[in-house]
């Protein structure tokens with residue numbers, strides 16, 4: 440779906456959740472150079488849906504010039520190896536997450552917090568709990584991928600009138616957000632989520648340094664943007680940075 444001129448969310452990409460499949464937002468930026476920039480690469484198995492969508496909007500996989508990964512988590516990098524291969528694109532990530540992506544640093548284990556599972560299955564027995572965890576962990580494995588460019592934050596891209604890469608640590612040490620002033624848009628990765636009319640910060644159980652994440656939220660709240668697209672949840676259109684400033688105290 441094209442949410443703003445030249446800004447697409449790939450249709451039909453889902454990941455396993457405790458209550459069933461949840462959709463995620465892989466973004467494609469269709470720049471005026473005839474090439475595409477992809478932001479995040481989906482969970483394992485997302486490759487076909489992404490390539491189908493690229494065809495649907497009149498491009499080919501080889502038109503993807505770069506894949507920018509907001510952070511190393513497997514729901515963002517599970518499809519990366521396959522997509523890097525099928526597109527020939529460069530892989531860009533923040534230097535503090537790059538080692539988890541290329542396999543030179545072991546990924547911290549993913550532990551699905553009990554309360555997140557209980558939110559969907561309040562009556563789950565310990566056996567069911569183990570079963571659900573096993574199913575989710577099996578669906579969430581990523582193979583190492585070469586990182587072509589290690590970012591620090593502050594880089595500028597000539598895409599859609601300009602795009603600034605912002606280091607927004609906390610959820611992971613190398614988490615990135617992308618700011619596109621000409622589209623009035625912040626791509627927030629897992630820094631923010633908008634769902635059922637509520638704007639929230641990164642998920643507590645999966646966030647490495649909540650204080651740093653809070654500082655990152657403050658940092659982006661100083662920007663001005665109408666629209667916000669996080670990787671999970673919906674697209675917030677209209678007054679997004681004002682809403683963030685208003686809601687920040689509750690996060």
Ligand SMILES: [Zn+2]
Pocket residue numbers: 510512610629645
């Ligand atoms: Zn994450």
Ligand SMILES: [Zn+2]
Pocket residue numbers: 512514515629670671
């Ligand atoms: Zn995520």
